[in-house]
Amino acid sequence: EFGTYRGGGYVYEFRGRLSDMKTNLSKLHQLDWIDEKTRAVFIQLTLYNPSVELLTAVTLLAEFLPTGGVYTTSRFEPINFYTFTSILQLVCTIFYIFFIIYFLIIEIRLLFELRLKYFRQFWSIIQLGIIGCSLGSIGVFFWRFQEANRISQLFEQTNGYIYINLQLAVYVNDILTFLLGYCCFFSMIKFVQLFRFNQRISLFAETLKSCAKELISFSIMFAVVFMSFLSLFYLLFVSKLSSCSSLLATAQMLFEMTLMKFDASQIVGADAFLGPFCFTLFMLLVVFVCLSMFFSIIIDSFRHAKQNQKEDQIMLSFMLKKFLRWTGLKRLNQEEIQEERDCRMRSQYVNPIETFSDRIDQLLEAVDKIYIDQKRELSRLEKVGL
Structure with a gap:
């Protein structure tokens, strides 16, 4: 929290019986192993639960501040080196690898066909994200498997009587978790394309x-306005508010103010005039003006997209609705029943004026057909010589 510490320093390993460790700790205390020049003390240990075969890397940190205080933190990272817990999981993993290889071949072909145009498509980037994260997860998975074998062999050789450092294993496990998380993220976005025939x-x-395009322009404008307020609040209240102690903390405070989840009494208490003035100015320009512009862009685009809705999406929604009604999975309410009755009534009792134009078109088509037939008959008779 307060500094970055490299790998150097003095190390003491806890070994042997509890009484011996207490004696050694007393000796370290007598020798002033921790003195006024000490900046941090790390206590690292590894816990093992044999019933579930779970390893836990524990790191306890005590930081000695220049002001004389001590700040303590702790971190517990459980690690399970189970490769596969069932045959089904193994089969699903194999199928997943084959699917990734198949889609990789398809994307390589598209890349050679489209070249630079391939990277201009949004869904191509999503597909590359899925394939890249999946291939990276496979590689890191084998790396973790190798690290698990190394730790198992070391544990078997020493019977657990020495400290086994799990920092590398924790690091590899975190990378695997991050890659799987991004892979799931890109896959969820991919579902939007798969469900593109759904109306909503x-x-x-x-x-x-x-x-x-409008959102990009708005984002640039909003970033300029937000950065200006970020500089203003940070420079004015850096020495008065803990929430403005850094640029990141100030940005977090401003986002909370944008979401209307901030206690304005802190700013009022920091400065009687500048606090309310800056807060009011931020609320007017950012919350009322900028957010109103954002909602206007979204609403206008939604109206435009709804007017230009594709016909196949409407037909698919209509077919799905009819199928649900036919199977009985969805029951009609009173409004829908009344609407169907009105449609039937309108189809049975039609105003003749409404069909007048169609009748005229049919009459003209019939006259035109008779005229063309007569022309053909006259031309045939002329050829015969009658």
């Missing part, structure tokens, strides 16, 4: 697509 999801995608 297609509206969502079309809305974002139509307002992309």
